[in-house]
Amino acid sequence: MKNQPKSAYVHIPFCTQICYYCDFAKVFIKNQPVDAYVATLLGEFELAEISELETLYIGGGTPTALSAAQLDRLLAGLTQNLALEKLQEFTVEANPGDLTDEKIAVLKKNHVNRVSLGVQTFNDKLLKKIGRSHTSQDVFDTITKLRAAGFDNITIDLIYALPSQTLADVKRDIEILLQLDLPHVALYSLILENHTIFMNKMRRGKLDLPDEEADFEMYNAIIDCLEKAGYAHYEISNFGKEGYESKHNLMYWQNAEYYGFGAGASGYVNGVRYKNHGPIHHYLETIDKKVTQEKLSQKEQMEEELFLGLRKKSGVNTQAFTEKFGQDFDKIYGQTVSTLIDKKLLERSHDSIFMTRQGLMLGNDVFEAFLLD
Secondary structure, eight states, X not given: OOOOOSEEEEEEOEESSOOTTOOSSOEEOTTOOHHHHHHHHHHHHHHTTOOOOSEEEEEESOXXXXXXXXXXXXXXXXXXTSOGGGOOEEEEEEOTTTOOHHHHHHHHHTTOOEEEEEEEOSOHHHHHHTTOOOOHHHHHHHHHHHHHTTOOOEEEEEEEXXXXXXXXXXXXXXXXXXXXXXXXXXXXXXXXXXXXXXHHHHHTTOOOOOOHHHHHHHHHHHHHHHHHTXXXXXXXTEEEOTTOSOHHHHHHHTTOOBEEESTTOEEEETTEEEEEOOSHHHHHHOSSOEEEEEEOOHHHHXXXXXXXXXXXXXXXXXXXXXXXXXXXXXXXXXXXXXXXXXXXXXXXXXXXXXXXXXXXXXXXXXXXXXXXX
16 A cells, blocks of 8 residues: 555634635635534544544634634544654644634644744734734734743744735834744735635726735845844745744645645545535535545656745755656756756756745746646
């Protein structure tokens, strides 16, 4: 039997508010069958007969939108048959303001050792503008409570290039982050997705977004500030102090296989990428939770290895690539690499290729260059 994945992602699709930029599989929690969902999800997890994981990640939606009792049932059910000494990183996403003392105690009791807070910005006016219900004070209070409960591995998400946001606003967010002395942060440029409030506003010409030049300027300022403060820029959007890089996310970028559980979750097992039913009632009612399954060809596997690997600052090891796929990397991609090096988007050192700072900003152009006809 093939090696089983050592990572799992679990999706909780409920939210206490719907943000204006979000297109993830989620619903407003009121009047939803939350207990039935937790029971079904635990049933799906049990069927996989997992006894050992190195990383477990619960995302959403908002996992902490569940009540303390529901959260306890979920976390206890997921970990009851796991070899806990092997579980290196157990992350739960949380909203500042959602995390009561009772819920923090539930996280602690159930072996969670990493908490990811959806902060987005510390600017209260901007938070309102993007549809968030928390305030910057909620963030500070939540971090204080988590630290008091013994959590030191706390990461936050920030978004830049928000409507009407300036470079000074972004620098202020970074300043506050540095004052909080958190070990990890993920920073994403705002992306407009279909079927979101922001996309509808933009189509009506009612969204004042920074232009591409301002976006690049913000990204450059973020990298400079965080690297100067001792954070390793180990992936396009992720910065961590030594030892605090996200093990779960690194697993994705190393193109490893993983389980996906819950409505709308994706997984990658035995060379097959799959996606579960997204609408909650479909997920609850079907015996087979998977709505799509796709066996990847070697060409697709090679392309994914490059797209995902190049997201990392360390890039892709060409020797390891050749060994993994039994294909000479330089024979297939040598010309592409040379062209990208000439354009100053890629660098090569010994057996590794990795993106320059310019390349990181124009990542999609780099990825597209590696698509084989």
